[in-house]
Amino acid sequence: MKKIMMTCAAVTLGAGGALAEGELNVYNWSDYIAEDTIANFEAETGIKVNYDVFDSNEVLEAKMLTGSSGYDVVVPSIEFMARQAQAGVFAEINKDALSNYGNLDPQILEILAVNDPDNTHGVPYMMFTTGLGYNVQAVSERIDADKIGSWDMIFDPETAAKLADCGIAVLDSPSEIMAPALNYLGIDPNSEDKADLEKATDLLLSVRPHIRYFHSSQYINDLANGDICVSVGYSGDVLQARDRAAEANQGVEVAYAIPKEGGQVGFDMLAIPDDAPNAENALKFIDYILKPEVAAAVTNYVYYANPNTAATEFVDEEVRNDPGIYPSKDVQANLFSLRPHTPRYDRSLTRAWTTIKTGQ
Numbered sequence: 001m002k003k004i005m006m007t008c009a010a011v012t013l014g015a016g017g018a019l020a021e022g023e024l025n026v027y028n029w030s031d032y033i034a035e036d037t038i039a040n041f042e043a044e045t046g047i048k049v050n051y052d053v054f055d056s057n058e059v060l061e062a063k064m065l066t067g068s069s070g071y072d073v074v075v076p077s078i079e080f081m082a083r084q085a086q087a088g089v090f091a092e093i094n095k096d097a098l099s100n101y102g103n104l105d106p107q108i109l110e111i112l113a114v115n116d117p118d119n120t121h122g123v124p125y126m127m128f129t130t131g132l133g134y135n136v137q138a139v140s141e142r143i144d145a146d147k148i149g150s151w152d153m154i155f156d157p158e159t160a161a162k163l164a165d166c167g168i169a170v171l172d173s174p175s176e177i178m179a180p181a182l183n184y185l186g187i188d189p190n191s192e193d194k195a196d197l198e199k200a201t202d203l204l205l206s207v208r209p210h211i212r213y214f215h216s217s218q219y220i221n222d223l224a225n226g227d228i229c230v231s232v233g234y235s236g237d238v239l240q241a242r243d244r245a246a247e248a249n250q251g252v253e254v255a256y257a258i259p260k261e262g263g264q265v266g267f268d269m270l271a272i273p274d275d276a277p278n279a280e281n282a283l284k285f286i287d288y289i290l291k292p293e294v295a296a297a298v299t300n301y302v303y304y305a306n307p308n309t310a311a312t313e314f315v316d317e318e319v320r321n322d323p324g325i326y327p328s329k330d331v332q333a334n335l336f337s338l339r340p341h342t343p344r345y346d347r348s349l350t351r352a353w354t355t356i357k358t359g360q
């Protein structure tokens, strides 16, 4: 009898040993990691990862502000992270636990520190631009060449009307659509002025009849299949659509343009909720992502630029030379970034967005 019990104990201990590394709950954007990143991390560390996805900052923010999300690593854009950090939802990043932190581009850290003083609450993951994805043939059949790659495709009623039949999609992201709408009107994209918001709302209402839907990830497949011909989209997502279209070999060619009038450049941050159940594993994961080969593999797979200087040599040459992923200096000069909204502006924006979406 004693012998049997001892065997049981040994088995339990063995299983317990395997579980000792514990778990990690990650909440990331959809289509934002390489195919094997999570599996490789699990194999290297013995940590079991539960991986969920979202496609908008607003969805993530609602979860963060409610608390007890159960997540250990989340990925807000910097301007959203800044507000959430002020609300106290994130732990401070223990940089001493991140042996690969020095791989990050110091210039980028400096830019981010404007919104996250001393880079306290977040580690940059990937960089993106928000621009125009389009079906090359469908669009050139309908509008003049000089309109292609211009915000006119979305914001000019005459141009948008010509594209309506082949399908226009717009991100369901109030801040990321209102900003280029303001910019298109020659107004500061970060203006929180009430009259400016009204002007941008009117602009969007004027093209609303030509917009097929508002969604923040559906456009990838729809562009690739030829079900829509234009979408406001995130750089890497549109470029993934371009690949899917090429693979499907049905004659659909997708292209990405950073609009000539300028567009948004953004940063998504790895952050650890204050109530993360596995905070130590969260740091292990962040340190893993900071390895040059790992960051480069993500970039090579999802076509988003990373802020990891040491990773550059592992990024495929065609990715490094793709101006949609790494914009030229001239194009960069024309990009704008978003500042955190005040709660007051945010409420007005949410109201305006409902008006725009319902078209009233």
Ligand code: N2P
Binding pocket: 029, 030, 031, 032, 077, 128, 234, 237, 266, 268
């Ligand atoms: C990934 C989108 C990430 C860029 N699908 C927007 N933050």
